[in-house]
Amino acid sequence: MEPRIDEIADGIYRLSVRVDAIAPPAGFTFNHFLVLGDEPLLFHTGLRRMFPLLREALGRLMPVEKLRWITFGHYEADECGAMNEWLAVAPLAEVAHGQTGCMVSLNDMADRAPRVLRDGEVIDLGRGKRVRYIDTPHIPHGWDAGVLYEEASGTLMCGDLFTQVGDGPALTGSDIVGPAIAAEDMFRFSSLHPSMGATIRRLAEISPRTLALMHGPAFAGDGAAALRGLAANYDDRVRALLAAA
Template sequence: MKQVKLFDDFYQFNSGSDFIPITFNQYLLLGSEPLLVHTGSIDQTKELLPKIKDLLGSQQLSYIFVSHFESDECGGLGFLLEHYPQAKTICSEITARQLKGFGITHEIIIKKPNETLETDDCQLNFIAYPSEMHLWEGLLVMEEKRGIFFSADLFIRMGNITDPIVDSKWAEEVKSITDQNIPSSSAREALQSTLLNLPVRYVALGHGPFLKVQ
């Protein structure tokens, strides 16, 4: 697992796959209330944990954001919460139900689209994400203070990460969303309309490099 310092208070962790040419990313935003975006699978979380502990030091992890219920987004959540039991998981209502069904009963903050969460360090704006083939309601999130959009599986770049930060054009990224990403034309068009109006400066991909919007 590689650790990449993107900003002074913001890190990406990425690891490859033995089966397909793709990376799996997690992100840590430091500050007075540190936020982790995704845990990775259980094996990835076991690699991630010592890196988080080193960056946090004596500080506790405050929040863990889970965009949707899938192993590379939250497979290691239970393990991580054993080490940071006070951390609050942020997710959609459907994801929360799935987590509780797997025995994760720590505090969960359920958010709906267009709701926000503000801390001393960041302002999170949540966006509807009809994720996966069943179109279960997940969440995407925009960190307004830095202009970072966390895209989960919406935009995927195959291959290993050679350049940690890559230039991109936001309108082209949004236009690239297809039936493979969201298999509902009405849901896809509604999301694209929402995304085009966001003040995005960076895109934190779930799979691929960190994008700097031109």
């Protein structure tokens, strides 16, 4: 479970931990993203039990105590289980999340009051790095779900979207839609509902150049096409579900 560290876009580092016990024999990766700037940001805290590993890995890139922002896709153990551990070692750090996540979970569960982000709100991290928060309720699951877009590098940190099993390169130009469809068939982790496709197609309008997956390799290429492909599959799933009702 030694973390692997790779720069997937300018100033954005993927800290990846592979767990062989999940979906054997392929295994499963848990990815966490550090955006360097005057105010460094961590997207995904990792599980509490992974915290010592991730703290050591992040410390190779910057002083841990200088971490400024902590955020994640939605309130779930692998997304934010170590939130308070990071707050304890980084005294200036703030958790930042959408209004729903703060209201239903983080105002109580975070050891320091979180910063509430409006849909579309931007945090300027300095050194040219700007991250935009985008609400994506129930996409792929969780009422409080959202994604983060780093504008300078065109990197969409897309949480559980495109989840796939197995390991591989840190950054790929290969198809990520097919493996994501296979993972959905295996885990059934998404909250299927009629607005899924439309919400994901709105993300495609950003035209990201890099997709930072929480579970799987980061993707470099036509992010809009990949998002539209995923949206089409979810549209098909919802139509089939409604037809069977």
